[in-house]
Amino acid sequence: MPRWMKITSFIVFVAAIGAGGWSWKKLNTARSDVADDKVVLADITSPDPEAVKRGEYVMRTADCAACHTADKGVFAGAYRISTPFGDLLSSNITPDRESGIGKMTARDFFNAVRQGQGSKGLLYPAMPFTAYAKLTDQDMQDLWAYMATVKPVANKVDENAGMPFPFNVRLVMAGWDVLFFDNSGFSAENHLSALESRGKYLVDAGGHCSACHSPRNSLGAEIDSAYLQGGRLGDWYAPDLTSSPHAGLGARSAAEITEYLKTGEAGPVATGPMAEAIEHSLQYMTDEDLQAIATYLKSLPAATDEKPPMIAATTPAMQRGALRYEVNCAACHGVAGEGMGGMTAAFAGNHTLQSDDATNLIHVMLVGGRAASTHAKITGAGMPSFAWKMDDRQIAETLDYIRNSWGNSAAPVEAAEVGRLRESLRAQSPLPQH
Amino acid sequence: MKRREALLSLGAAVAAAPAVSADTARAEVVRNYPQDMALDRAFQPPSVRVGGPLTVLTDDSERRTIGAIFDRLIPADEFGPSATEAGCIEFLDAQLAGPFGQGAALYREGPRAPDEDKMVQKAQFIATPRERYATGLKALDAWATNKHGAPFADLEAARQDEILAGMENGDIELAPEVNTKAFFELMLQNVREGYFSDPIYGGNKNMAGWKMIGFPGARYDYRLYADRTGQKLDLEPVNLIPKD
Structure with missing residues (x-):
């Protein structure tokens, strides 16, 4: 984002703060009144074991460890999060009194997790409190009980030291909250079945799926009208989760989606950020909950029913792509794009690789990737990098072939786009050709 | 704002954060696999620059001699180009400039025992391949000039073949300091390698060698x-x- 846009954003924030009365509702923390405000976390010695067990499950569904565990100890924070506005470090959420959240009461915890109001001031939306706002009181109480069982780790974190002025002023986030934060809890919608409703709760609250799968506006807020229709995040693309028949989930059964979420593979193979979400979070969910998610996603109306025209197999570029595919790719992905069940992605009929946005494919071609390694499918097969072997045009042609063979059809990949990612991923240049 | 981009990058997350190892007193728990799938530059083939100046075979007469030898070993014919046309000189130059030329994989310390060639049933050298080429090519030209009045490259093809055959079967000894038979074998080995190895190493230009044999x-x-x-x-x- 250019500097003038950042400054404009800041002015918008400040103007929004000025909108006094309007902000009251967004920043109001009355929803936290259900929580105790006397006992601090470090003083809780024997939480209810049943609540702890349920709370651990809530922690899994919300994937807290993904960001709050780095190399300082479990939940001890200091995980670096790079944003266009500067670097943030995740906070220490162990019960340590000095550097963690040991001095928080349940109410403080509710305010932080659901309202984005922490002990040091307003939280940045890198913490998905916008989604966690939808967590039920019961799940929050259970999560609190679980947090009491976490081992305290002393690790002082200066969360926003890497943010330049004015973004290091936490109060700025008040303006953001006023503009974009929805301070209402989860409410079931009448047209959804009980199963779909449970799915929506898991998707929208703990799962915070839309954090990646919804596109964002220039101020970093999710665009509600394009809910779960696919979003670009840096060097990855989180695909369309609606029922779009071509590049969305339209042609996938709920059973296939469940299989993917539980194991990391169902034809398509999870890699990158989604592999992480599956390894740390989704694979721990019950089959019923995963079915609920799948059923709910299947209920979302298609974002688009468009299907790009297939590139003819007879063009010279496609024929070069075909030979390159046979020589470099077919050993693992199959001569007919059938993949290697449970390990390497099948290409034929794989909707995830037919999005207009080919970022993920370019990404793994350039720097390789790892399949999710789950309890069910442990291999975690590796995709090697081809950056040293193919130039931008060759990678684009290879992907065009993969995206337009065996019944697939997708927009052409631009060599210039491969070049941009090669630079931003710091992938190496190809060796001289002979 | 793509705020989750780095936060959700699998590479960084799993490499830096073994989510289950709390106890720092124990050895680090390694989870899953190395996430970085980029090819380590140490494992990449060194690429030969094409068309640039040679770095080892810089002496014109030396280069003419080795070119003439290579083109008798693999001459141009209806099946394909000659060794020098296929880039075998560039290949050899690049090899002699690198670890092969330095004899990096060979034991070259003393002592040198008189019967050790026989003991290990293979010629042994303290000299590096690079030095053996320099000595051998000079000795060959001196021998040819002495015996036939011209350097090797200027002789008739039939004469060249005769000399090479003599070197191969042990009838010719170029000089006391050159193991002639072993020098012939070294050149034959290298020209074959140049003609049939991947073009990235400088030889086998346009995959001529591969096309020849299918x-x-x-x-x-x-x-x-x-x-x-x-x-x-x-x-x-x-x-x-x-x-x-």
Whole structure:
């Protein structure tokens, strides 16, 4: 984002703060009144074991460890999060009194997790409190009980030291909250079945799926009208989760989606950020909950029913792509794009690789990737990098072939786009050709 | 704002954060696999610059001599280009400039025992391949000038073949300091390598060597063809870093 846009954003924030009365509702923390405000976390010695067990499950569904565990100890924070506005470090959420959240009461915890109001001031939306706002009181109480069982780790974190002025002023986030934060809890919608409703709760609250799968506006807020229709995040693309028949989930059964979420593979193979979400979070969910998610996603109306025209197999570029595919790719992905069940992605009929946005494919071609390694499918097969072997045009042609063979059809990949990612991923240049 | 981009990058997360190892007093728990799939530069083939100046074979007469030898060993004919046309000089130059030329993989410390060639049933050298080429080529030209009145490259092809045959079967000893038979074998080995190794190393230009013998090149997988025994497949050879 250019500097003038950042400054404009800041002015918008400040103007929004000025909108006094309007902000009251967004920043109001009355929803936290259900929580105790006397006992601090470090003083809780024997939480209810049943609540702890349920709370651990809530922690899994919300994937807290993904960001709050780095190399300082479990939940001890200091995980670096790079944003266009500067670097943030995740906070220490162990019960340590000095550097963690040991001095928080349940109410403080509710305010932080659901309202984005922490002990040091307003939280940045890198913490998905916008989604966690939808967590039920019961799940929050259970999560609190679980947090009491976490081992305290002393690790002082200066969360926003890497943010330049004015973004290091936490109060700025008040303006953001006023503009974009929805301070209402989860409410079931009448047209959804009980199963779909449970799915929506898991998707929208703990799962915070839309954090990646919804596109964002220039101020970093999710665009509600394009809910779960696919979003670009840096060097990855989180695909369309609606029922779009071509590049969305339209042609996938709920059973296939469940299989993917539980194991990391169902034809398509999870890699990158989604592999992480599956390894740390989704694979721990019950089959019923995963079915609920799948059923709910299947209920979302298609974002688009468009299907790009297939590139003819007879063009010279496609024929070069075909030979390159046979020589470099077919050993693992199959001569007919059938993949290697449970390990390497099948290409034929794989909707995830037919999005207009080919970022993920370019990404793994350039720097390789790892399949999710789950309890069910442990291999975690590796995709090697081809950056040293193919130039931008060759990678684009290879992907065009993969995206337009065996019944697939997708927009052409631009060599210039491969070049941009090669630079931003710091992938190496190809060796001289002979 | 793509605020989750780095936060959700699997590479960083798993490499830096073994989510289950709380106890720092114990050895670090390694989870899963290395996430970085980029090819380590140490494992990449060193690429030969094409068309640039040679770095070892810089002496014109030396280069003429080795070129003449190579082109007698693999002459141009209806099956393909000659060794020098296929880039075997560039290949040899690059090899002599690198670890092979330095004898990096060879034991070259003393003591040198008189009967050790016999003991290990293979010629042993303290000199590096690079030094052996320099000494051998000079000795060959001196021998040819002395015996036939001209350096090797200026002799008739039939005469050159005769000399090479003599070197190969042990009839000719170029000089006391040159193991002539072993020097011939070294050159024969290197010209074959140059003619048939991947073009990335400087030889086998346009995959001429592979086309000559019908070798399909650096393909990963032949299952497509495994059951077509006895058939002519006419597979287009593919090199490691192709232009197309």
